[in-house]
Amino acid sequence: MNIAATTGRARPVTAPAPTDVAALRAALAERRATLGVIGLGYVGIPLALTAVKTGFSVLGFDIDAPRVAQINRGESFIKHIPHAAVAEAVAAERFVATTDFDRLAEADAVLICVPTPLTKYREPDLSFVVSTAKAIAGRLRPGQLVVLESTTYPGTTAEVLRPIFEETGLKSGVDFFLAFSPEREDPGNPDFGTSTIPKVVGGDGPDALALAETLYAQLVVKTVPVSSPATAEAVKLTENIFRAVNIALVNELKVVYGAMGIDVWEVIDAAKTKPFGFMPFYPGPGLGGHCIPIDPFYLTWKAREYDITTRFIELAGQINTAMPRFVVDRLAEALDRHARRGLNGARILVLGVAYKKNVDDMRESPSLKLIELIEERGAATDYHDPFIPVIPMTREHAALANRKSVSLDAETLAGYDAVLIATDHDTVDYAHVVRHARLVIDTRNACAKAGVAASTVVKA
Missing domain, CATH: 3.40.50.720 (NAD(P)-binding Rossmann-like Domain)
Incomplete structure (x- = not known):
């Protein structure tokens, strides 16, 4: 403001x-x-x-x-x-x-x-x-x-x-x-x-x-x-840096385990049964919200005043900001493997533009970056979000302003080459999506959590 x-x-x-x-x-x-x-x-x-x-x-x-x-x-x-x-x-x-x-x-x-x-x-x-x-x-x-x-x-x-x-x-x-x-x-x-x-x-x-x-x-x-106020300021940054670093870790593990054919979500769900020494964090298509994508860099900037480099924080930032490109690469690979076509000229539906599920908050949402990256590679993109009927004006993504959410009826879903789940809203019927979509790229493990399995679902 x-x-x-x-x-x-x-x-x-x-x-x-x-x-x-x-x-x-x-x-x-x-x-x-x-x-x-x-x-x-x-x-x-x-x-x-x-x-x-x-x-x-x-x-x-x-x-x-x-x-x-x-x-x-x-x-x-x-x-x-x-x-x-x-x-x-x-x-x-x-x-x-x-x-x-x-x-x-x-x-x-x-x-x-x-x-x-x-x-x-x-x-x-x-x-x-x-x-x-x-x-x-x-x-x-x-x-x-x-x-x-x-x-x-x-x-x-x-x-x-x-x-x-x-x-x-x-x-x-x-x-x-x-x-x-x-x-x-x-x-x-x-x-x-x-x-x-x-x-x-x-x-x-x-x-x-x-x-x-x-x-x-x-x-x-x-x-x-x-x-002191400075201590209180440091407390807030520490809370969000903790989350950013741990999310970066599981995002990196997602890439590594994916290359090995191992489902990182299954790994995390099994690991969290340990009653001590482990706290579950989950991967995603990138960081969103006003805090976690931003706050760590406030400390990074201030640390330079003391000639200190925050290597751990900056590495986490690099990993998390690279996730949208990783997801788009996985989307392109899945189209090539399952649909025998490239991303250029494809029609993609992005499911969810809020930065997290069940809210109407788009601040720093990775979905906006995903849409831009997909369109840079020649695809046409629409979105569906039950909480955001129209994309508002944002400083970083002004070109996407005023786009409107499309429906999720069977005919609409069938018209896209792939559906990319970027936000796992609970109100979405994922069985319906999988039933009618040609291909689903799931960045949130939403389909598995809903008990839906199909050969057309690819985790990213």
């Missing part, structure tokens, strides 16, 4: 009154405080609704006026968040969305939930965080708590946000309080939501830590205090 247009000019503050930390902490503990949530997306909306449900009043800030209007009508724009949850919060008059950033002054605590993407050179893009910080600085008042939740490299809170806020003349830990608490949302996960996931908290000083702990103790099942 770019809120530069709403940025107010930071105004000098002279001789601020002493901040009553005890009073602010009491207001947070008793849920009398007003919370401001900046960025009403996959992180901000669940956070805001959780806060409202626990008794807080919440002001939600976003520059997307249609989205703000939709929220204020009590409508959800995210599949796994029901309309009723938004409507209930709005009807209770404890949740209001707005594009008016001057209302930040009304908030006792401001929570920043804006994107932190990479540039095309795989370097951190903090433009959204910086523009948000400047917007806050223009309205910052003594006695406010500001918490960054956006994933970033260690040092961002202290080195980027604090100087912007202190240009106002207010001092962190004295006049206002600054903390970092990384979001841990897993969209579409039925087992864990915002309130049931422990929250790591690092404060810029003891008062900031105490205030942030008090706030999140009202929202989540458990708070996990750490010694």
